[in-house]
Amino acid sequence: MTMKKSRMVLEPEFQIAEVDNRIYGSFIEHLGRAVYEGIYEPDHPLANEDGFRMDVVELVKELQVPIVRYPGGNFVSGYNWEDGVGPKEVRKRRLELAWRTIETNQVGTNEFADWAKLVNSEVMMAVNLGTRGVDAARNLVEYCNHPSGTYWSDLRVSHGYREPHKIKTWCLGNEMDGPWQIGHKTADEYGRVALEAAKVMKWVDPSIDLVLCGSSGTQMPTFPQWEATVLDHAYDHVDYISLHRYYGNRDGDTANFLASSLDMEQFIHTVVSTCDYIKAKKRSNKTVNLSFDEWNVWFHSNEADTKIEPWSIAPPQLEDIYTMEDALVVGSMLITLLKHADRVKIACLAQLVNVIAPIMTTAGGGAWKQTIYYPYLHASRYGRGRVLNPLISSPKYDSKDFTDVPVLDSTAVFNEEKQELTIFAVNRDMVDALQLECDVRSFDGYQVVEHIVLEHEDIKARNTHDEPNRVVPHNRGSAKANDGSLECVLPKLSWNVIRLRKK
Numbered sequence: 001m002t003m004k005k006s007r008m009v010l011e012p013e014f015q016i017a018e019v020d021n022r023i024y025g026s027f028i029e030h031l032g033r034a035v036y037e038g039i040y041e042p043d044h045p046l047a048n049e050d051g052f053r054m055d056v057v058e059l060v061k062e063l064q065v066p067i068v069r070y071p072g073g074n075f076v077s078g079y080n081w082e083d084g085v086g087p088k089e090v091r092k093r094r095l096e097l098a099w100r101t102i103e104t105n106q107v108g109t110n111e112f113a114d115w116a117k118l119v120n121s122e123v124m125m126a127v128n129l130g131t132r133g134v135d136a137a138r139n140l141v142e143y144c145n146h147p148s149g150t151y152w153s154d155l156r157v158s159h160g161y162r163e164p165h166k167i168k169t170w171c172l173g174n175e176m177d178g179p180w181q182i183g184h185k186t187a188d189e190y191g192r193v194a195l196e197a198a199k200v201m202k203w204v205d206p207s208i209d210l211v212l213c214g215s216s217g218t219q220m221p222t223f224p225q226w227e228a229t230v231l232d233h234a235y236d237h238v239d240y241i242s243l244h245r246y247y248g249n250r251d252g253d254t255a256n257f258l259a260s261s262l263d264m265e266q267f268i269h270t271v272v273s274t275c276d277y278i279k280a281k282k283r284s285n286k287t288v289n290l291s292f293d294e295w296n297v298w299f300h301s302n303e304a305d306t307k308i309e310p311w312s313i314a315p316p317q318l319e320d321i322y323t324m325e326d327a328l329v330v331g332s333m334l335i336t337l338l339k340h341a342d343r344v345k346i347a348c349l350a351q352l353v354n355v356i357a358p359i360m361t362t363a364g365g366g367a368w369k370q371t372i373y374y375p376y377l378h379a380s381r382y383g384r385g386r387v388l389n390p391l392i393s394s395p396k397y398d399s400k401d402f403t404d405v406p407v408l409d410s411t412a413v414f415n416e417e418k419q420e421l422t423i424f425a426v427n428r429d430m431v432d433a434l435q436l437e438c439d440v441r442s443f444d445g446y447q448v449v450e451h452i453v454l455e456h457e458d459i460k461a462r463n464t465h466d467e468p469n470r471v472v473p474h475n476r477g478s479a480k481a482n483d484g485s486l487e488c489v490l491p492k493l494s495w496n497v498i499r500l501r502k503k
């Protein structure tokens, strides 16, 4: 039997854009065990003097996460940031209405800034435009970024932080289009308040960048009119618009689930077009780019979450345990972000620890890596440079929601400085391996350094606390380059990273 074939032509001149490294960002929300028992557990044997788990810090550092969104998510829309600063012993415990828990406020703005330093990340701070507004938002910018000599900046100094945090990127609320949001707004209501908050936040610190809330998914009935309306209000004062999207395999239809990134692709196209429509309408010279600041697979924990006792502290919420199949979807989502590197400048895998996360922890115990950790690690580590625009031919299939789904999902990143070329590829075929022949004639002298493969004979295989290494990558892939041609076999249902370097 002959093997299915795919082909790819790579030319260094055919480029999409330089990758903005912030597309490898992530997200920590005050939700479930992300903060408490996740990054912060003062009684843990591996906690540092500030209570941060150093085993988790090491795993996050390995991922090289450039930016982390904080403190929410839905949480931020009911959050009083003032509750989370100053002496810990007098911080207020609050009913947290977004996730129906109790928030102890033992971690807040300053602690999170400290943690971000530990993991070599920038903070992407969200302000509350649900229950609060312009005043709380501008005060928080002053507290974080103003050097000193004013009420809010001196308050920060009095809390032990002489140097300002210099937070560059700020989100103007979260998912304000969603009826589940505390203080949900219509597009006009949100557009107005976002514009006014944006204006004064930039008056406090003109160096900041602002992210306007787009739709919380393509499934929203207000999408994409929401984007058009809010941009019409705030276009001149913002730098990015947000996109959020989660996928799941609720019907057990793997072929369809594996094609989810085609929806993500369409989402990006629609938001880019809407931004550019408003740009044209306003005769503006400025381009608003995209911040895909929540993306992932999320569905495994939905049922369990309905059984959580309300008003507990840091319960195990949204603790999806990911399969091999989920790792492939995450791989395809990463490839999709790369393919749109010309407009997607920030992206956050939601989330980072315990809550729909690549890293899991046990209270008092160890930390382990989920299946999705690996595509995220590989893309973040090797996907820095210029994204190429390869010519790809691949067999295709149809699924319940998609037609012409390419079996080969792939892109490549060229790092000229390091003289490295990396091909990322998912073989979506459920039955067969796929032969890939790649024309790399223009990469004279480049040889395969390694071909990493993530695969498993059981597509539903997961890592767990007891079996953390059930799904791990190996580097026994078959890629070989010879005379300007690279050949390899991509195993069925596999994530592949083919790394070449000039010898």
Ligand code: AHR
Residues within 6 Å of the ligand: 029, 072, 073, 074, 075, 174, 175, 216, 244, 294, 350, 351
């Ligand atoms: O990431 C989990 C939740 O998903 C976030 O709080 C919210 O913004 C989104 O609906």
